[in-house]
Amino acid sequence: MSETPLDKIRNIGITAHIDAGKTTTTERILYYTGVSHRIGEVHDGNTTTDYMEQERERGITITSAAVTCEWKGHRINIIDTPGHIDFNIEVNRSLRVLDGAVFIIEGVAGVQPQSETNWRLADRYNVPRLIFINKLDRTGADFYRAFDTLKEKLDIVALPLQLPIGVEDQFSGVVDLVEMKAIIWEGGELGAKYHDAPIPDDLLEKAREYRQLLLDTALSVDDAAMEEYFEAGDVATATLKRCIKAATISGAFRPVLCGTAFKNKGVQPLLDAVLDYLPSPIDVPGIKIAAEEGEDEHAERRRIKADPKAPFAGLAFKIINDKYGTLTFVRVYAGTLRSGDMVQNTTRGHRERIGRMFQMHADKRAEIKEVSAGDIAAFVGLKDTMTGDTLAAAEDPVVLERMAFPVPVIDISVEPRTKESVEKMTIGLQKLAGEDPSLRLRTDQESGQTILSGMGELHLEIIIDRLKREYGVEANIGAPQVAYRETISRAVTETYTHKKQTGGSGQYAEVKIVFEPLERNGGVVFENKVVGGSVPREYIPAVEKGIRVQADTGVLAGFPTVDFKYTLIDGKYHDVDSSALAFEIAAKACFREGMKKAGPIILEPIMDVEVTTPQDHVGDVVGDLNRRRGMIQNQESSGSTIIVRAHVPLKEMFGYISDLRSMTKGRASFTMQFHHYDPVPRNIADEIMTKSA
Amino acid sequence: MPTPRLHWMRGRAEAEGGETRALEWIGCDDAGAAIARVVRLQGPIHTGWRLYRAVALDTEARVVQLRPPPPAGADWLACIGGQVVGRAALPLQAVRTAEAALGTG
Structure with a gap:
């Protein structure tokens, strides 16, 4: 190859x-x-x-x-x-x-x-x-x-x-x-x-x-080309192409x-x-290795250049499961790999043996014996490698920059129609989620239902269809639900003591935690500021885990809680009765109590909607978007059509296509994509909480 | 475009991302006398305690502050003697501006 x-x-x-x-x-x-x-x-x-x-x-x-x-x-x-x-x-x-x-x-x-x-x-x-x-x-x-x-x-x-x-x-x-x-x-x-x-x-x-x-633009990237132009009044085609290529690569x-x-x-x-x-693999600067913890993401770091003789480095970027097993697509950045070689999965810290290797042609494959820097190939036999993982040679175990995945905005519940299908559905969904990092699976703690989160109605529809065709699972599907989130609006300090000391071995743990709101997309951040060993070091991970687990079920309506920081500042322990479990339980309870006092709010996904409509229906379209709590961003004309852009809550967009068609006699179309999360209005929040209760 | 009548050559240069790029092009007549320059604008630049939003270098490489700053996209000055005769987004356009001002283009 x-x-x-x-x-x-x-x-x-x-x-x-x-x-x-x-x-x-x-x-x-x-x-x-x-x-x-x-x-x-x-x-x-x-x-x-x-x-x-x-x-x-x-x-x-x-x-x-x-x-x-x-x-x-x-x-x-x-x-x-x-x-x-x-x-x-x-x-x-x-x-x-x-x-x-x-x-x-x-x-x-x-x-x-x-x-x-x-x-x-x-x-x-x-x-x-x-x-x-x-x-x-x-x-x-x-x-x-x-x-x-x-x-x-x-x-x-x-x-x-x-x-x-x-x-x-x-x-x-x-x-x-x-x-x-x-x-x-x-x-x-x-x-x-x-x-x-x-x-x-x-x-x-x-x-x-x-x-x-x-000429004016392209030659300005290359002084030698400018000189050639001044000399002859024009440049050779090869010179011009060289300049265009340099400018294309630099942007x-x-x-x-x-x-x-x-x-x-x-x-x-x-x-x-x-x-x-367009550049060949040796024309680009090479892929950056990942930032160390605390290092600036944008800082210049070592780059892996395309060189077949260098130690192997590749990135797994796609996984598919078919009747022959799991295929892992890898972009090879450096080195050469042969079937049977061992590599290090440096993201997860384990070794993998390379089985067979294929060059893919859509769904068809041609077996190859080796793969080198600059190539893309599919590997069979990797057991625990996920999308975004780095595979590298043991002598240079680099970790390449990871990939960023989008946030799912729509949930559906899914239940197998028969008891026999439970296991098949679990396996099928896990495999589909392994292929698709924009698909998330979780179990609702209260109802026990499996919740699938995805990027849109079509995305989830295709997943359910694949579950049926590829894994033979007939499932009952709930109506699509908006993937709400919860967060807090003010800082609060909460202390919670978990104490069970009546007979037998007891449980004792006390934690004092500061909860603070973060900006949107701030995620969930933990900091330990305990001094003097008031919470022994071995129990700190239990506190962190307790909050993270509990944050999956928010205090208002059970939606995941995001965009907050929690800082463990103090606590108490007992020489005999304290344990990791006791601290985890204390942390969970502290979260529940603290969140209620921290001004919890519900966030909803806001979509960037673009409607393309004939001029005579603009009024209807804009009026309808306003009724859906939309904020019109702008309108522009493109020939005889008008493009209306608006930010609209996803909740109001279910079934929009049929309303739009009837409103415009089928002449308008629209697209939408996730834009940001915003707090829901009070009346909608009450409605959501009542429903979840 | 008509063939440039002046003989243009690289003037001062600076290292930029691993390569040296011209900061100015000097236009000479047939006798080799420098009679026009096109100069790349720079800025913002800190010199001493001051921050200059847009500057050019004069023939002796002294910093010359431009007031008011030129509009966005006018990154090159066409100069004849000590006079600025025009601005352009790209060096070749500035060269044409300078030659047009001289009537040689």
């Missing part, structure tokens, strides 16, 4: 808003690179990367799929990611391990909400990226308007490398501003035939203007290409741009 030199490998992701054409573009790439001999279509349910039954039935991508292809002597590993916000974890983990990404932007709508979300994720991981403005054949498509939304919504310096020739059904090719030529697709043969041509006269002036902008600007994947135009130059401008 590692015969391709490192500088000829590209690990890229294809990402975009739902329905912008990611899978369609990937399908063309596989056809033109000779991997597949026909082009699958999303609407026909026969694409390579959408291989799950649910993907084919629904025409959406649910899980990211890895495929490999060859183009002009390079190997390109591609991950096609989902566009729906409910499956954002797939984009998150893919961007974490890729060296570059292609962002597909719809030529009619421009930048859409999910593109924005994914763009911010790519910013977080410093992923170099190209932009492909797609669907230029569609009615209403406008390259220049879509291009303007890049600046407006992403606040970036975007630079066209191409201009479209014709628009909508007249779209026939592109002007290549790097080589100043036209590329025309001939029609037929599924877009495989195209030729170079002179730039059409009516576009020549515009092409010169954009070429000058390209100085974002190159923009265009086409229509569905009509088979523009994909081959996009592949050329992937080779020319």
